[in-house]
Amino acid sequence: MNAPTTTLSADGKSGEKLMLADCDIHPIQKPGELNPYLSVRWREHMATFGPHVRQGLAERIAWPRMMASGQRVDCYPPEGGPPGSSYEMLRDQHLDPNGIEHGMLIALSKGGMEERNQDFAAALMHATNQWQKDHWCDRDPRLHAGIVVNSEDPVTAVKEIELRAPDKAFKQIITSARTNEPLGRRRFWPVFAAAQETGLPIGLHPQAHPGGAPSTGLGWPSYYMQEHFTFTTASEPVAISLVMEGVFEQFPNLKIAMIEAGFSWAPILAWRMDRIWERMRKEVPHVKRPPSEYLKEHFWFATQPMEEPENPQDLLDIFDWVGWDRLMYSSDYPHWDYDDPRFVLRVKLDDGKKRKLFRDNAVALYGLE
Amino acid sequence: MKLTKTGAIDCDMHVNVPSVRTLMPYMSDYWQDQIATRYIDRSSFAHMSYPARSPLSGRKDWRPADGPLKGIPGGGLADVQANLLDRFNLGMAVCNVIHGSNSLFNEDMGAEFCKAINIWMARAFLDKDPRLRASIAVHAQNPQLAVEEIERCAGDKRFVAVLLPLMGDSPLGRRIYWPIYEAAQRHGLAIAVHAGSTYRWPLSGVGFGSYQIEDYVHMGAQFENLIVSFLAEGVFAKYPDLKLVCMESGFTFIPTLMWRANKTWRGVRAEVPWIDEPPAEIIRRHVRFTLQPVDAPRDERILKRILEQIDCDDLLLFSSDYPHWQFDGDDILPDGLPEHLIRQIAIENPLAAFPRLAAAATISDALAGSAT
Amino acid sequence: MPQKHVVAKAADITPGHKLVAKVGNRDIAVFNVDGEFYGLANTCPHEGGPLCEGFITGIALSAGPNDYRIERKGEFIRCPWHGWEFDIRTGQSWCDPKSVRARQFNVRVAHGDELVQGPYVAETLKVEKDGDYLVIEL
Numbered sequence A: 001m002n003a004p005t006t007t008l009s010a011d012g013k014s015g016e017k018l019m020l021a022d023c024d025i026h027p028i029q030k031p032g033e034l035n036p037y038l039s040v041r042w043r044e045h046m047a048t049f050g051p052h053v054r055q056g057l058a059e060r061i062a063w064p065r066m067m068a069s070g071q072r073v074d075c076y077p078p079e080g081g082p083p084g085s086s087y088e089m090l091r092d093q094h095l096d097p098n099g100i101e102h103g104m105l106i107a108l109s110k111g112g113m114e115e116r117n118q119d120f121a122a123a124l125m126h127a128t129n130q131w132q133k134d135h136w137c138d139r140d141p142r143l144h145a146g147i148v149v150n151s152e153d154p155v156t157a158v159k160e161i162e163l164r165a166p167d168k169a170f171k172q173i174i175t176s177a178r179t180n181e182p183l184g185r186r187r188f189w190p191v192f193a194a195a196q197e198t199g200l201p202i203g204l205h206p207q208a209h210p211g212g213a214p215s216t217g218l219g220w221p222s223y224y225m226q227e228h229f230t231f232t233t234a235s236e237p238v239a240i241s242l243v244m245e246g247v248f249e250q251f252p253n254l255k256i257a258m259i260e261a262g263f264s265w266a267p268i269l270a271w272r273m274d275r276i277w278e279r280m281r282k283e284v285p286h287v288k289r290p291p292s293e294y295l296k297e298h299f300w301f302a303t304q305p306m307e308e309p310e311n312p313q314d315l316l317d318i319f320d321w322v323g324w325d326r327l328m329y330s331s332d333y334p335h336w337d338y339d340d341p342r343f344v345l346r347v348k349l350d351d352g353k354k355r356k357l358f359r360d361n362a363v364a365l366y367g368l369e
Numbered sequence B: 001m002k003l004t005k006t007g008a009i010d011c012d013m014h015v016n017v018p019s020v021r022t023l024m025p026y027m028s029d030y031w032q033d034q035i036a037t038r039y040i041d042r043s044s045f046a047h048m049s050y051p052a053r054s055p056l057s058g059r060k061d062w063r064p065a066d067g068p069l070k071g072i073p074g075g076g077l078a079d080v081q082a083n084l085l086d087r088f089n090l091g092m093a094v095c096n097v098i099h100g101s102n103s104l105f106n107e108d109m110g111a112e113f114c115k116a117i118n119i120w121m122a123r124a125f126l127d128k129d130p131r132l133r134a135s136i137a138v139h140a141q142n143p144q145l146a147v148e149e150i151e152r153c154a155g156d157k158r159f160v161a162v163l164l165p166l167m168g169d170s171p172l173g174r175r176i177y178w179p180i181y182e183a184a185q186r187h188g189l190a191i192a193v194h195a196g197s198t199y200r201w202p203l204s205g206v207g208f209g210s211y212q213i214e215d216y217v218h219m220g221a222q223f224e225n226l227i228v229s230f231l232a233e234g235v236f237a238k239y240p241d242l243k244l245v246c247m248e249s250g251f252t253f254i255p256t257l258m259w260r261a262n263k264t265w266r267g268v269r270a271e272v273p274w275i276d277e278p279p280a281e282i283i284r285r286h287v288r289f290t291l292q293p294v295d296a297p298r299d300e301r302i303l304k305r306i307l308e309q310i311d312c313d314d315l316l317l318f319s320s321d322y323p324h325w326q327f328d329g330d331d332i333l334p335d336g337l338p339e340h341l342i343r344q345i346a347i348e349n350p351l352a353a354f355p356r357l358a359a360a361a362t363i364s365d366a367l368a369g370s371a372t
Numbered sequence C: 001m002p003q004k005h006v007v008a009k010a011a012d013i014t015p016g017h018k019l020v021a022k023v024g025n026r027d028i029a030v031f032n033v034d035g036e037f038y039g040l041a042n043t044c045p046h047e048g049g050p051l052c053e054g055f056i057t058g059i060a061l062s063a064g065p066n067d068y069r070i071e072r073k074g075e076f077i078r079c080p081w082h083g084w085e086f087d088i089r090t091g092q093s094w095c096d097p098k099s100v101r102a103r104q105f106n107v108r109v110a111h112g113d114e115l116v117q118g119p120y121v122a123e124t125l126k127v128e129k130d131g132d133y134l135v136i137e138l
């Protein structure tokens, strides 16, 4: 497995150069960069009180990451500032050399998605959304913003969605998968209504703080190894909730992109739900069809962190089961578990499938042409 | 499909305690007094993970239609014999009692219930049918009390495992639980972690859902978290003879669990340096899964691919999950299970997973006859 | 015919340090481990991370839970992306030594005397008669 068995044509080798869509790029503010977008009140609040999230450490995550605070070591800008704060670096390290035609921005930091103070969260999301546009999208048309919202406060979230949706820079709604209650519960439905109304998909991405419940149903994990694992096992419940609450019966045009959530669990979950639904369906009469059908119709999956099966060919089974039109390449730049498009696949795909996975599925979902 | 082999070992079946009064004779004076005067005996200890009348908790034709056990999923000894042991010509069956008392916060009361359940199990079942074996019920909230109960039961070789609920106070790999594993290893008992929660926490990382069906679906991913907990905490490095048997977990998630555990390990190895080989290898050596439920479509090709991806014939243990409704009629095996694997799943793997079964098997006529 | 590429002055990489040498269009990470020089392809065999930008470390080992020790300090490079650990001397991945290995390049110390007689390629530095140089033949 030393040599990659598939390289994309970033090197031009296979003739026509396949341009890519990357569904998970994390921009972050340089120190102070958000200030112009915040009122005096919230600037002072930020300086005096800072963030208020649902965990014991105020300024970092309670399972220290293994690599350089969870970042690619080579992504720390030489001029200072956190990884992901330098547009030039993103361009030179990733967009240009890897032939990224479309980059979906997921602005986790200071977007207020997991902030408990709802007014502060509202100020943060409003500021971060404008900042994405000014600092990234206006600078490089390859980059597409997501409307970051705090779904714990649906009323404000909907206002923000309605404000931004007409602006073509924004291609989706981004909110945290780690909510206080599972996202399918009815209090979140106004957000789904706004998504359906505006035609924007909802991208779910954890900001990595716990949502209030321990990140496993067993209680709190001890090690980062376990916590990292919960990016998949705490994402499944979101899908379960959306399906079992009947969200897709209510919002038949809703589209959900699961980002940094894994994907190989999806078919297995679908099978499990179907089997149990056969016996328990009377409890959930609003779930009118086998749960797998909702999963197949309404969910898209970003690929990072890619599965690396012991036998690389096994990945093809999973792709088959998830559906070739549902998987979208993502890098997670500049985070440590970044997937490089040239090397991320250890199996050969035919050109049609490669195109779908690395570009066309995202283009279709987000309307990127 | 049907099981044609005789002498199979059912590694996960259930009997339900008919009522609190059934257990009272096996409790101390103090607890008998408490139970009587606090009216603790007047309502059921049905488990929230297995609501008594829910379709999943008991197949319709496995609930006695009349008599003193009317409606109780699985009924009593005679029902177990007729519906399960005789019907499927089983060699042995491991009884797991999932009792609501494991959710009690008073750990002394919880431990007393466990003691009573274990005595009742021995008297009402194990003494009455030589094919039956059982897991030791313990109240995991207090590992020291759990160990005391293990020690009390360990002399009875018909107890082959220690039963823990999947979701309790803390992930079960944590060091606070290690006295339980030390005792289990010393006595040759497997650790049987069964689906279910004591509801100390929401069943998922994102809070409580609305429906029972969600609670049950969640269990699959939570078993993955359990196994990752055992790996990361180094339980198998500390107790190299220990077997973890995941009961009613499903098994189709095993391939992706192994891939992700291997991948994550390569990046975080230094955090948990006691993991000194790919986690998939540790799983293949130490972790076992009971057969039911089969979370797969009714498509032999898919099951076959999953088994190929698991790439190890040792992992699955035959189970009926009686009286939970996992299959209809006599189709106790999923279609497409290859013949050689059936034999291994039905007899060899169970014997390897529960060392105490093997000891019993050498003297069991029923099994000696069937194993040839 | 392999060519001698002079990539650096030996004194440029003191023990415990590293640099990236450009040889043709290839990036080679050159390490000094206790006075010995080693070269590895700078492209990580996993997903192509620039190895040389990672951390030079020892290897964390354990006799069991709650036992931690670091051995062979300075003999491993941890990839700056996903943190895989490679033995600088062999290029082997610690977790999967049989099938994952960073490509090795032999780094030789040569004296200026020998080199100036040529032929050699020195793309970025001037070779003088006295002084030791690091040479990769390719």
Ligand code: FES
Binding pocket: C044, C045, C046, C047, C048, C049, C079, C080, C081, C082, C083, C084
């Ligand atoms: S690219 Fe080096 S560890 Fe992944």
